[in-house]
Amino acid sequence: MEKITWRSLFKTGVVLLTVFTLAACNAFPSFLEALPFVKSSEPSPNLQEATPVAQKNIPTPTAVAPGASGVLAAYEGTLEQVYQKVNPSVVSIRVVSQVSAVPQSFPDFPFFFDPFGNLPDTPQIQEGQGSGFVWDKEGHIVTNNHVVEGADKIEVTFSDGYVVPAELIGTDPYTDLAVIKVDVSADRLVPVTLADSSQVQVGQLAIAIGNPFGLSNTMTVGIVSATGRTLPAGETRYSIPEVIQTDAPINPGNSGGVLVDAQGNVMGVTAAIESTTRSNAGIGFVIPSIIVRKVVPSLIANGKYEHAWLGITGTSLTPAVAKAMKLDEEQRGALIIEVAKDSPADKAGLRGSTEEVKLDGSTAMVGGDVIVAINGEPTQTIEDVIAYLATKTNVGDQVNITILRDGKEKTVSVTLEARPSSKQTASATSGQVYLGISGVVLDEALVEGLNLPKDTTGILIQRVQADSPADKAGLRGGTRPVSINGRMVLAGGDVILAIDDQAITSLKDLQDVLAQHSPGDVVNVTILRNGRERTVEVTLEARP
Known part of the structure; x- marks a missing residue:
């Protein structure tokens, strides 16, 4: 590693x-x-007794x-x-x-050796x-x-x-x-x-x-x-x-x-x-x-x-989010944030979050289905859902997912499929175009834990999909996992601050901006990288 x-x-x-x-x-x-x-504590018969040496004023060892x-x-x-x-x-x-070959000097200036940004390919x-x-x-x-x-x-x-x-x-x-x-x-x-x-x-x-x-x-x-x-x-x-x-x-x-x-x-x-x-x-x-x-x-x-695939992104339900959804604050489960198009979850009618709220100064998406059990086994966190799918299911299995929707419990049957390859999926997609990144919305804890400038808002890029518009433009994902307030994130990636001067403070902001564009459009993405703001041109493509 x-x-x-x-x-x-x-x-x-x-x-x-x-x-x-x-x-x-x-x-x-x-x-x-x-x-x-x-191991026996008996002394070895081959050991010789040491000859005592007279010493003075040496403290007696603790017994x-x-x-x-x-x-x-x-x-x-x-x-x-x-x-x-x-x-x-x-x-x-x-x-x-x-x-x-990649230049090792001047890491903050990737184009130092070539003003046109061409790195040596030897x-x-x-x-x-x-x-x-x-x-x-x-x-x-x-x-x-x-x-x-x-x-x-x-x-x-x-x-x-x-x-x-x-x-x-x-x-x-x-x-x-x-x-x-x-x-x-x-x-x-x-x-x-x-x-x-x-x-x-x-x-x-x-x-x-x-x-x-x-x-x-x-x-x-x-x-x-x-x-x-x-x-x-x-x-x-x-x-x-x-x-x-x-x-x-x-x-x-x-x-x-x-x-x-x-x-x-x-x-x-x-x-x-x-x-x-x-x-x-x-x-x-x-x-x-x-x-x-x-x-x-x-x-x-x-x-x-082949991994069993449900086709959702989600988060663990917190008391604040539960309250915002008019649920009991002690309610636990996995809140669905987004449902991938044509995924098993989509085919079964599971719903993602569509409502944006402010919680403790941060933007959160709410309103989606809350997964509370799979095949009768309680799921109190999104990690429980991931663990169940990874360890107890296979491609083709039919699972019964118990959800809370509008405060009422219901069970939905879902047939799991094989997880699509990275070339078949893209996280940040909307409408006809996609960027090709997955990320997390910055909150106060992440800003402090990652030593970012105070009051920084935006989306911290976690992954960049290979051959995506983001990849071709040189956007960078995280490289090292860190735990911040018990939450694992990848640090070191670019932070998307704005697109065409429109501030990006939430996933919905990003989706709304992308929805305004068509394949081939060029957008200016303002990012924070190594503590410095810079603008990167990205040519959007049709989502795969």
Whole structure:
């Protein structure tokens, strides 16, 4: 993970060992019983007794509580056994790619070398490093999509130093997973064992093994910090649900490695971190095994994975939004903001939000259907909807969606379809033309959290669709996931402030402006980039 998210991640950490006090000794027996491997605390017969050395005025060391050494030995023994079990399954991955040369100097002046904005196209060789793990005895290895994306050459190094080339078998950018394959004898392949990530609990031991900063066979330790996080999926407009958060040190190079439990079973694939320094800050994100178990077999068999698609964008219902919709302020659910044309949701008659209101100084869209359950399972947030579709449905499934519409509950039957490719979809579209971006409306929390100028209003671009008008004009999407007040957004993208001098403060503003134009029209988009305002000409196209 690179930067702070999808490019090479992770670094060696220091295991913090607690000196237990006598008062805590009563808790030791149950802790010891929970550990699968216990290292004997008996002294080795080969150790020689040290010769005492006379010293003066040295304070007496604080006594370690009885039983503490046994707990420490058990803890160390667990880590040693986990490493011995899992390390042979983890590999280092080196990729070589041919890329166009991009000037590295003067990043705020992309046209510095050519007043006409033509960047040199002389190809350069770029190397990257990541991690992976053995999936089966046939030579399949799982890693992150962003580790091998665009690679011209892939090289795998096993834990014993054996190096072998690999070929790409399948990728899925929507879950940031990929499968490569090596041709080696079966006795060199040690497949991992998957844990059930749906049973992972906050506070349990979390052990990461990977290739941080190219330091192969590195193990770091922490705990599961949180579960049920949602992470933006690479360069797509979708999200990965049920992500595990850990404080086990993860750094660039750990991407594609494993996070295992105390039994050495894989809870998930290390994928991203949140940091301002591009190295461990105690917040790492892991693609859960429940997603890995579902996606990887399809990548091996078909080279791709088809995701069940509903065709909505939405947000979690808050007390303020519920009140604005004349609902009980304690009502929870997923408010539909937009319904994609000809999507399963559209065909089933689900409705998006059409009314614009001001809440705490920010603009919000309200009035759409509120999803409160799928197949009888409650959905209290938009993350619940994403997680249910990703983990419990398949293409072609018929689901019963319970909604609130105008304050009344009703159930709608929807037949899920395959998620269309990015070339078939565009987020910010209206009428005949489209821009080709997905974004979030800035509010006070985002402005403050992203260190934007005070009172900035507009739309923060999250993704730019490939080959769209926005892409061709050079508009930039976000590059690093950050959590602001518990909300995951991609930071670093352009902020759309205005189009043809019409201020853009909401999604409706953007839709209204686009609705005034036809394919071929050129609009001047005012953006905020790296703290500076600039205007970019965009030629609009017919929506795909």
